[in-house]
Every structure is written in structure tokens, then in C-alpha cells.
Amino acid sequence: MDTLTVTVVTVLCIFTFNRAVYSQNAAGGCTDSSGIVQEGLTCIQLVSSFSGICYDTVINNMCCQTCTSKSNGIQGCEFGDHAQNCNLTLCNQYPDPTLCCGTCKAGQ
Structure with a gap:
């Protein structure tokens, strides 16, 4: 009789973002990540093209200074x-x- 062997593989994906940006923002500082952040654009370019991108938590953290400057204070x-x-x-x-x-x- 043949034996069937089953192997289970678990894959864990870990995404690492610019830790310097997160630690600065967590410490109360609010700076933009330097250089390209998405689609070949810097924070200023990205947010200027559509400020609603700041609702994305990752973008908001990476572009904290630029997003904060675009905030109008209206909740939601x-x-x-x-x-x-x-x-x-x-x-x-x-x-x-x-x-x-x-x-x-x-x-x-």
C-alpha cells in the first residue's frame, strides 16, 4: 500500500517600513520621509496631487509633515x-x- 505524505508550509510576510519615520512620529516629531515614497513621487508631490491619500495610515506616517499641513480640522x-x-x-x-x-x- 502507498503512503501519502502531507507537508504544511506556513508563510509569514513581514513588511518593514521606514522605522526612522515611525519612531520620529511616535516620539511626537512630525517629519516626512525623504526621497520617493510612492509611485516615483516625494511626499509633497504625492499629497499635492491628491490630499485624500493622507487617509492612508502608512502614507500619513511617512508624509506626516505634509499631511498635517493639508489638514483642515474637519473631523472625518x-x-x-x-x-x-x-x-x-x-x-x-x-x-x-x-x-x-x-x-x-x-x-x-
């Missing part, structure tokens, strides 16, 4: 729209009112 809509390409004329049709909170509140 600190960085404007959560989605790109929001349209004022479609505000009453969006399924989630927070998606385009910056555009739609501006039109009220």
Missing part, C-alpha cells in the same frame, strides 16, 4: 475627499457621503 474630512474625481453635481448620488465630503460640503 480632514484631508478633503476620500475619493478622487468627485463631482459637485453628483453629490446626492454618492452611496457614501464621506467619499466626497470636501467637494459636497463646499457646494452646500
Whole structure:
């Protein structure tokens, strides 16, 4: 009789981000990661193209200084729209009112 052997392999993925940025932010400092952070862009370039990217925790930590400078202080809509390409004329049709909170509140 043949014997069947089963091998179980467990894979653990660990993602390491710029620890210097995290430790500075955790210590109360708020700085941007130097150099390219995503899609070939620096923090200033990335956030300038769409400030809603700051809702992403990793980006917010890496670009703390730039994101903080873009914050408007409105809870839940600190960085404007959560989605790109929001349209004022479609505000009453969006399924989630927070998606385009910056555009739609501006039109009220």
C-alpha cells in the first residue's frame, strides 16, 4: 500500500517600513520621509496631487509633515475627499457621503 505524505508550509510576510519615520512620529516629531515614497513621487508631490491619500495610515506616517499641513480640522474630512474625481453635481448620488465630503460640503 502507498503512503501519502502531507507537508504544511506556513508563510509569514513581514513588511518593514521606514522605522526612522515611525519612531520620529511616535516620539511626537512630525517629519516626512525623504526621497520617493510612492509611485516615483516625494511626499509633497504625492499629497499635492491628491490630499485624500493622507487617509492612508502608512502614507500619513511617512508624509506626516505634509499631511498635517493639508489638514483642515474637519473631523472625518480632514484631508478633503476620500475619493478622487468627485463631482459637485453628483453629490446626492454618492452611496457614501464621506467619499466626497470636501467637494459636497463646499457646494452646500
